[in-house]
Amino acid sequence: MSNTLFNQQQKQQIFQLIGQILTISEQQVAACCEGNSEELTIRFPFACTKEFAVIVSAIDELGMDSTRIKLSCEIAPKKTKLNRIPSIKNIIAVASGKGGVGKSTTAVNMAFALQSQGAKVGILDADIYGPSVPIMLGNPDARPQSEDNKHMIPLNCQGIVANSVGYLIPSDDATVWRGPMASKALQQIINETLWPDLDYLIVDMPPGTGDIQLTMAQQVPLTAAIVVTTPQDIALADAKKGIAMFNKVNIPVLGIIENMSYYQCRKCGHKEFVFATDGGQKLATEQSLALLAQLPLDIQIREHADEGRPLITAEPDSTLSVVYLQAAMNLSKQLAYNQTLKNDESIPIVEKH
Numbered sequence: 001m002s003n004t005l006f007n008q009q010q011k012q013q014i015f016q017l018i019g020q021i022l023t024i025s026e027q028q029v030a031a032c033c034e035g036n037s038e039e040l041t042i043r044f045p046f047a048c049t050k051e052f053a054v055i056v057s058a059i060d061e062l063g064m065d066s067t068r069i070k071l072s073c074e075i076a077p078k079k080t081k082l083n084r085i086p087s088i089k090n091i092i093a094v095a096s097g098k099g100g101v102g103k104s105t106t107a108v109n110m111a112f113a114l115q116s117q118g119a120k121v122g123i124l125d126a127d128i129y130g131p132s133v134p135i136m137l138g139n140p141d142a143r144p145q146s147e148d149n150k151h152m153i154p155l156n157c158q159g160i161v162a163n164s165v166g167y168l169i170p171s172d173d174a175t176v177w178r179g180p181m182a183s184k185a186l187q188q189i190i191n192e193t194l195w196p197d198l199d200y201l202i203v204d205m206p207p208g209t210g211d212i213q214l215t216m217a218q219q220v221p222l223t224a225a226i227v228v229t230t231p232q233d234i235a236l237a238d239a240k241k242g243i244a245m246f247n248k249v250n251i252p253v254l255g256i257i258e259n260m261s262y263y264q265c266r267k268c269g270h271k272e273f274v275f276a277t278d279g280g281q282k283l284a285t286e287q288s289l290a291l292l293a294q295l296p297l298d299i300q301i302r303e304h305a306d307e308g309r310p311l312i313t314a315e316p317d318s319t320l321s322v323v324y325l326q327a328a329m330n331l332s333k334q335l336a337y338n339q340t341l342k343n344d345e346s347i348p349i350v351e352k353h
């Protein structure tokens with residue numbers, strides 16, 4: 001390891017290297033770097049702390065002193081149409097056109113993946129008619145506490161805060177709610193929860209693209225959305241409707257997650273494309289969106305979700321967890337660099353509660 005100061009050429013080498021690891025441009029790395037020839041501070045505007053170890057060893061391999069390079073992630077709030085909730089920088093809806101494609105499983109794993117990548121994360125289960133987040137977080141019998149009988153303290157699950165209608169009312173009660181009641185309940189939960197400072201609040205939306213979903217998308221100060229789909233035509237057609245719905249209410253869609261992309265036999269490694277091939281990629285290309293990840297149909301994803309220990313927390317170093325981590329970084333990166341609100345509104349801030 002050399003003790004020489006960083007010269008311009010070395011800095012450029014470092015920017016190039018980091019750019020390659022994080023798949024951003026050299027200029028984007030340079031833009032978040034401050035410092036002098038003795039010490040560099042690089043603050044990435046997206047969640048990527050899991051990649052720091054790779055960056056550090058690559059810098060060491062170049063013969064430079066990585067201890068003089070400070071890496072961190074600082075996520076900024078993005079523009080929203082509605083007043084932002086002050087403690088929450090960005091609210092991301094996880095939506096699907098079709099039911100049962102793995103939206104909730106993906107939302108929960110993505111929430112933990114974002115946390116592993118260094119972000120402060122909360123999850124709001126807005127799937128009023130079928131809240132499955134409490135089961136997936138392993139605390140279906142928990143209840144949020146209140147100190148003033150007006151506001152709820154969200155539940156804390158391994159560092160992620162969470163609230164769900166599933167914690168608040170018996171599971172059958174919400175199934176008979178009409179649209180206005182459901183969207184009022186969602187607004188109440190979001191506004192009456194004492195959310196701590198969060199970089200991201202992940203909102204697990206109800207499946208579908210009807211009036212209820214449209215109203216919800218308009219009533220929550222969403223920053224952006226992602227759409228989960230399986231690769232089969234019938235799901236893609238609904239996913240397309242979901243994208244159109246967000247376009248209609250001017251909520252940027254950050255990308256698509258293709259779930260249940262294939263099944264790979266554990267014994268022989270053969271891949272079966274159970275729900276067709278590459279439908280998510282085709283949809284992404286057609287809609288000019290990013291394909292954030294392709295996740296297989298895998299028994300461990302299902303088992304861990306049922307056990308209330310999402311795969312990414314149960315097996316953080318598994319190949320599948322790496323896919324979720326990559327997807328989380330991609331989402332965060334898309335939001336940092338490519339999110340565009342079509343109108344040019346500023347971010348109004350309302351006082352908390």
Ligand SMILES: Nc1ncnc2c1ncn2[C@@H]1O[C@H](COP(=O)(O)OP(=O)(O)OP(=O)(O)O)[C@@H](O)[C@H]1O
Nearest residue numbers: 099100101102103104105207296297298301302305
């Ligand atoms: N990649 C996957 N591999 C295996 N099983 C999965 C995968 N993704 C989801 N599942 C399983 O599929 C079922 C449906 O998943 P999930 O509840 O997440 O879907 P959803 O789209 O949120 O459903 P809903 O329409 O009811 O809201 C669950 O049993 C879940 O464990």
